[in-house]
Amino acid sequence: MAVVKFIASGCPMNNIFSYVMRDEATERKLIDGVNCMPETALEEFKFVKARFGKEDGRQYYHIIQSFSPDDDISPEEAHELGMKFAGHFEGFQAVVATHVNKAHLHNHIILNSVNMETGRKYHQSRDEMLAAKRFANDLCREYGLSVTEEKCEYGKMPKWKQQLRSMIVWALFKSPDRETFIEALERHGYSVNWTDGHKYVTFTTPEGYKCRDNKLFDDRCLKCNMDIYFAMGGCASPAADDYLDFQTPPHRRNANMTIGNQLIFMMADIFRDRRKKTKEEIEQEERARNAEAAMGLLIAAVIVAAGRYRERYLEEQEQYRRWQSWQNSGPQLMM
Secondary structure, rough: EEEEEEEEEOOOOHHHHHOOOOOOOHHHEEEEEEOOOOHHHHHHHHHHHHHHHHOOOOOOEEEEEEOOOOOOOOOHHHHHHHHHHHHOOOOOOEEEEEOOOOOEEEEEEEOOEOOOOOOOOOOOHHHHHHHHHHHHHHHHHHHHOOOOOOOOOOOOOOHHHHHHHHHHHHHHEEEEEEOHHHHHHHHOOOEOOOOOOOOOOOEEEOOOOOEHHHHOHHHHOOOHHHHHHHHHOOOOOOOOOHOOOOOOOOOOOOOOOOOOOHHHHHHHHHHHOOOOOOHHHHHHHHHHOOHHHHHHHHHHHHHHHHHHHHHHHHHHHHHHHHHHHHHHHOOOOOO
């Protein structure tokens, strides 16, 4: 997986090259130029700017391409990927330096802000950034590496994300607990990174796409709600159909993550046996609607309520089984 970031660097162009090419961070064999020589890049950048009269404004772009420690990639392969990625910016000069001084390999790419062929200045628009990140993902797939999630908006989800969402809901339908849920997805080639201390669950598809739970636009797939689902017994719970049949309300246009708390409030009503809310419960929900911290407290309370709900229905099932056993083993009337 390669994470691509455009850095707002305050370092003068006269100093940036010596910084990214310093000996303690990299090796000479891991430094190369695209349309320029690393040793003379500063002068070559300045020459192009002077040629087109573009010596003012943004002088360069600093891009960092970082690779996951989990990916099996050598410094030489990381550098090769960096050179190919720099080639995405056609007609622009760039210096690529692969750093090996941290736990994860990463490339520093210094890109001239002026195109050497057209004199056009590079503008870091949202569309340009997304195009660059898509190209970086394509390179990772070519090398068999995992890829980062592409940004998407409500109503414009790619097919792989729609399939992932369907698989998650299917696994919820089949699973009474979190372990079974994860195993069900893994049997179909998906991996799940679910850690109690983390706010999100990260899913990886068989093709290597990564996606957080809050990027699926489905309340049922949120970690906080799945915690509630499994606390109440998952698919074995009498309330499972209520959870799985829930329809996430429409999001505002251009929303880029799941926003909504209605499922939490609905489950809270079920766990209190749909009795009338107390004044304290009403106030708690109102605070939760307007404050993230209060919502966290409400989720914790609903998870506890889900556990109690599970205990109640399991006890009722056990009482019914004992009653059936007594009925079957009791004295029979003689005809």
